[in-house]
Amino acid sequence: MHSASSSGTAARSGVEVRLEELRRRYSGVTALDGLSLTLAPGELVALLGPSGCGKTTALRLVAGLEEANGGRVVIGGEDVTNVPANKREIGMVFQAYSLFPHMTAIQNVAFGMQLHKVGASERRQRAGKMLELVGLSGHANKFAHQMSGGQQQRVALARALAIEPKVLLLDEPLSALDARVRARLRDEIRRVQLEVGTTTLFVTHDQEEALAIADRVGVMNAGRLEQLGPPTSIYSRPATAFVAEFVGLTNRLPGVVKGGEVDVRGTRLPLVKPDTSDGPAIALVRPEAVSLVVDGEIVPGPLVGTVIATAFLGATSRVTVDMGDGTVLAQMPTSEAGALTAGTRVRLALRKDPVLIARDEKATTEA
Amino acid sequence: MTAGRPIEGGRRLPLHWVGVLPFMVYVGLFLILPTVIVGIGAFLDKNGNVTLSNFGMLSQPYVVRSFVQSVFLSVVSALVGAFAGAVFAYAVVTGNPDGFLRRIVTSASGVLAQFGGVTLAFAFIATIALDGFVTVWLRDRGINIYPGQIWLFDLPGLVLVYTYFQIPLMVLVFLPALDGIRPQWREATESLGGGSWHYWRYVAGPLLAPAFLGATLLLFANSFSAYATANALINQGSPLVTLLIGGLLQSEVGLSDPGQAKVLALGMIVIVSIVMTSYALLQRRTSRWLQ
Amino acid sequence: MRRTKRLKLQVFRAVVFVVFGAFFLVPILAMFEFSTRGRGISAPRTLAAWQSIITYPDLVGAIIASLELAAITAAGMLLLLLPTMIWTRLRLPRLTRAIEFICLLPLTIPAIVLIVGLFPMYGWLANNFSDSILTLAFSYVILVLPYAYRSLDAGLSAIDVKTLSEAARSLGAGWPTVILRVIVPNISTALLNAMLLSVALVLGEYTFANLLAYLNLQVAVAQLGRANAGVSIAVAVASLLFAFVLLMVISIAGRRRQASLTVAGTDPQYLTAGQRT
Numbered sequence: 017m018h019s020a021s022s023s024g025t026a027a028r029s030g031v032e033v034r035l036e037e038l039r040r041r042y043s044g045v046t047a048l049d050g051l052s053l054t055l056a057p058g059e060l061v062a063l064l065g066p067s068g069c070g071k072t073t074a075l076r077l078v079a080g081l082e083e084a085n086g087g088r089v090v091i092g093g094e095d096v097t098n099v100p101a102n103k104r105e106i107g108m109v110f111q112a113y114s115l116f117p118h119m120t121a122i123q124n125v126a127f128g129m130q131l132h133k134v135g136a137s138e139r140r141q142r143a144g145k146m147l148e149l150v151g152l153s154g155h156a157n158k159f160a161h162q163m164s165g166g167q168q169q170r171v172a173l174a175r176a177l178a179i180e181p182k183v184l185l186l187d188e189p190l191s192a193l194d195a196r197v198r199a200r201l202r203d204e205i206r207r208v209q210l211e212v213g214t215t216t217l218f219v220t221h222d223q224e225e226a227l228a229i230a231d232r233v234g235v236m237n238a239g240r241l242e243q244l245g246p247p248t249s250i251y252s253r254p255a256t257a258f259v260a261e262f263v264g265l266t267n268r269l270p271g272v273v274k275g276g277e278v279d280v281r282g283t284r285l286p287l288v289k290p291d292t293s294d295g296p297a298i299a300l301v302r303p304e305a306v307s308l309v310v311d312g313e314i315v316p317g318p319l320v321g322t323v324i325a326t327a328f329l330g331a332t333s334r335v336t337v338d339m340g341d342g343t344v345l346a347q348m349p350t351s352e353a354g355a356l357t358a359g360t361r362v363r364l365a366l367r368k369d370p371v372l373i374a375r376d377e378k379a380t381t382e383a
Numbered sequence: 384m385t386a387g388r389p390i391e392g393g394r395r396l397p398l399h400w401v402g403v404l405p406f407m408v409y410v411g412l413f414l415i416l417p418t419v420i421v422g423i424g425a426f427l428d429k430n431g432n433v434t435l436s437n438f439g440m441l442s443q444p445y446v447v448r449s450f451v452q453s454v455f456l457s458v459v460s461a462l463v464g465a466f467a468g469a470v471f472a473y474a475v476v477t478g479n480p481d482g483f484l485r486r487i488v489t490s491a492s493g494v495l496a497q498f499g500g501v502t503l504a505f506a507f508i509a510t511i512a513l514d515g516f517v518t519v520w521l522r523d524r525g526i527n528i529y530p531g532q533i534w535l536f537d538l539p540g541l542v543l544v545y546t547y548f549q550i551p552l553m554v555l556v557f558l559p560a561l562d563g564i565r566p567q568w569r570e571a572t573e574s575l576g577g578g579s580w581h582y583w584r585y586v587a588g589p590l591l592a593p594a595f596l597g598a599t600l601l602l603f604a605n606s607f608s609a610y611a612t613a614n615a616l617i618n619q620g621s622p623l624v625t626l627l628i629g630g631l632l633q634s635e636v637g638l639s640d641p642g643q644a645k646v647l648a649l650g651m652i653v654i655v656s657i658v659m660t661s662y663a664l665l666q667r668r669t670s671r672w673l674q
Numbered sequence: 675m676r677r678t679k680r681l682k683l684q685v686f687r688a689v690v691f692v693v694f695g696a697f698f699l700v701p702i703l704a705m706f707e708f709s710t711r712g713r714g715i716s717a718p719r720t721l722a723a724w725q726s727i728i729t730y731p732d733l734v735g736a737i738i739a740s741l742e743l744a745a746i747t748a749a750g751m752l753l754l755l756l757p758t759m760i761w762t763r764l765r766l767p768r769l770t771r772a773i774e775f776i777c778l779l780p781l782t783i784p785a786i787v788l789i790v791g792l793f794p795m796y797g798w799l800a801n802n803f804s805d806s807i808l809t810l811a812f813s814y815v816i817l818v819l820p821y822a823y824r825s826l827d828a829g830l831s832a833i834d835v836k837t838l839s840e841a842a843r844s845l846g847a848g849w850p851t852v853i854l855r856v857i858v859p860n861i862s863t864a865l866l867n868a869m870l871l872s873v874a875l876v877l878g879e880y881t882f883a884n885l886l887a888y889l890n891l892q893v894a895v896a897q898l899g900r901a902n903a904g905v906s907i908a909v910a911v912a913s914l915l916f917a918f919v920l921l922m923v924i925s926i927a928g929r930r931r932q933a934s935l936t937v938a939g940t941d942p943q944y945l946t947a948g949q950r951t
Contacts, residue, residue, distance in 0.1 A: 079570075402758070417791025420790075490918065500880035510701045608787075648790040655783070
């Protein structure tokens with residue numbers, strides 16, 4: 017057995033999967049505009065983005081369920097762009113409704129093997145083992161309508177892996193489930209994926225999911241890949257304003273760029289891109305980079321505001337501060353948020369991390 | 384609350400039942416009562432005494448023949464309607480679900496499934512009777528569709544004519560089942576390595592079988608119960624049960640001995656009930672899988 | 675590959691629609707052709723048959739009677755079915771199975787069997803109350819029950835009757851208000867659909883009228899058919915077109931209303947942009 021860990025030191029099997037300049041258009045709309053991505057053997061890459069960004073299209077092109085208008089898909093060194101879906105040796109888990117309703121769980125799992133002409137007794141055995149792998153041994157003879165959403169998705173996962181595919185494709189497998197089930201199941205999926213070692217492409221619109229389980233995250237927008245990297249980079253070093261705003265919360269603070277720095281309410285912050293041209297801009301500041309000072313004399317000034325509300329999130333708390341000309345979110349360990357009741361006057365202090373700036377008036381993502 | 388009679392079931396229930404009383408009374412009067420009259424009347428002779436003599440009718444050769452022919456006609460028209468209708472429904476469902484074509488077909492099916500009787504008979508007479516539109520057109524090209532007797536006004540003609548409302552009925556009943564087939568099942572089959580044949584053999588086929596069978600049974604019952612169309616097309620004799628009954632209701636003999644028509648009607652009820660119960664059971668299976 | 679598979683499907687669909695379209699349209703066209711034939715072999719087309727419809731008083735009377743019957747049946751069906759169905763949903767949910775069964779019974783009990791049982795009743799009615807053709811409406815309401823029930827059931831299931839009526843009641847509405855101003859507007863499509871199916875059925879009904887010796891549209895057409903086929907066929911075509919146009923109108927009106935009521939969102943069934951098969 018592997019000594020699996022989420023940092024990825026476990027032994028990896030699985031093959032390399034390459035997407036080269038994939039393009040896809042339907043009825044005038046460009047869904048994918050030259051997407052290139054390489055998945056290392058055994059790696060789990062999450063494609064993250066809002067609906068319509070092309071992530072599901074990319075997945076379906078890899079699966080062969082749709083034809084590309086340009087580019088190649090290479091699985092394990094073999095160009096499968098013109099190979100039909102049923103010959104690509106993929107395993108796929110859909111968002112919902114993918115279990116065959118007239119078959120029991122174990123029959124569902126065994127079905128793929130049946131198509132691959134595996135003998136009946138071996139099928140039963142392997143199906144049983146797959147169900148055990150996903151923790152559903154006792155549910156082998158249940159039908160889809162007798163199982164919860166989470167259980168159905170675990171059966172779907174077992175079914176996809178039973179045929180030992182070269183690549184595992186997950187199309188928003190958790191989106192149709194309850195929040196609590198979602199968190200548990202995503203860890204399950206990661207555990208199973210590490211154990212089996214299959215190269216995996218995981219599509220989701222939930223950034224928490226993507227950051228929690230992926231080896232690398234690819235953030236997509238309007239058919240293009242905006243940034244590809246480990247979850248920590250995506251979060252703390254977003255490459256574009258879109259990524260900064262889509263992943264995690266961001267404050268949009270008006271300021272002025274001058275000489276490689278941006279002046280926000282009197283504080284000068286370094287820039288991620290120091291060669292940005294001068295002029296008015298919107299600085300994107302993470303709530304964790306904003307701290308609130310209550311003691312001492314609070315003299316009215318550009319950095320002074322009033323607390324509107326404090327949201328208790330468990331280990332951290334998020335405080336909304338009214339600055340008069342807008343609101344700012346600050347996030348801190350709950351122990352430091354004790355005195356910040358509604359109506360308290362506070363002074364903002366901005367940490368001097370390099371910030372990204374945006375130049376459009378509107379937010380790049382809707383609230 | 385201590386153990387005792389639950390309050391809810393006690394005083395309020397009778398009041399709630401009042402709401403459905405009008406419906407129950409109406410239905411009881413115009414649906415249940417006539418059926419009961421048929422059921423009981425079959426056992427009464429012309430003077431109102433209980434008897435089994437009416438059932439002697441059922442062994443008469445012309446009665447037996449009409450039952451057999453009715454069943455045979457219904458089976459054939461059900462099968463033809465079911466297969467043709469399924470093919471047509473499949474062609475419809477593979478298009479845009481909100482599209483113009485789908486809407487027209489659904490509306491048209493709603494109307495044509497009711498279309499029967501005189502109008503339908505006239506339509507086919509206008510089309511393929513001896514001087515019908517199509518007959519003449521084919522004759523001008525050297526094809527004679529009536530080498531022997533004219534079959535339009537006999538059972539073979541009825542099969543053709545019945546198809547005109549059987550197919551729309553099939554579409555109406557089967558389309559929802561086809562809609563229930565999720566695209567994910569096809570894609571899952573493909574991702575597992577299966578092609579079209581595997582998909583139909585192991586997934587779509589078994590899933591649609593109860594719906595198809597149920598629909599066929601419904602078509603059978605529909606054809607078996609049909610009267611108006613047959614009445615309009617068949618001028619001589621009463622080769623079908625419904626025509627026999629109709630004849631009895633309009634004749635001196637029938638009116639003087641009402642038990643006869645009732646026996647035949649009872650026979651029809653028995654056959655149709657069996658068919659429809661089977662249909663209902665199959666429907667339950669379908670709705671569990673395809674909802 | 676996928677492209678050729680899609681092409682094969684489109685070809686299949688095209689062929690099916692052409693063949694079936696021909697099968698269903700030809701008899702109707704033939705009727706139309708027949709009713710516009712001029713006298714003699716090569717006479718020009720004429721609308722004489724259509725125009726002479728009004729010269730047959732029996733026919734006109736029968737048309738009017740059928741239209742009246744259609745209206746009465748539709749109204750009667752609504753009056754009987756809608757309150758009952760709403761009431762059942764709110765107060766007696768366990769009865770839904772029973773009501774559904776009863777409403778589907780007319781599909782199981784052949785019309786002719788019902789007539790055998792209704793014969794004595796209609797005789798009694800004719801002698802003691804009225805022998806007007808409009809008494810047929812009593813039977814027609816029963817005949818339309820299955821179709822009307824299915825339509826209304828679909829409409830009521832799509833809205834949460836319980837929550838809507840409770841909300842209305844909490845705001846102070848009485849029952850008539852709840853039904854007429856809260857529920858009915860939200861099931862308008864289903865209502866219209868049910869009414870139209872009723873109209874289509876009544877206009878096409880022959881068996882009851884014929885065997886109970888009433889002169890409705892179809893019976894008149896049949897009788898006239900022996901004498902003057904052209905005119906009777908013209909009437910037949912007209913009634914068919916009428917019903918079809920009504921149903922199309924309802925379908926379109928329903929679509930428009932649906933679009934304005936639904937909030938844009940993703941329906942999980944259509945998430946995958948793949949092909950339906």
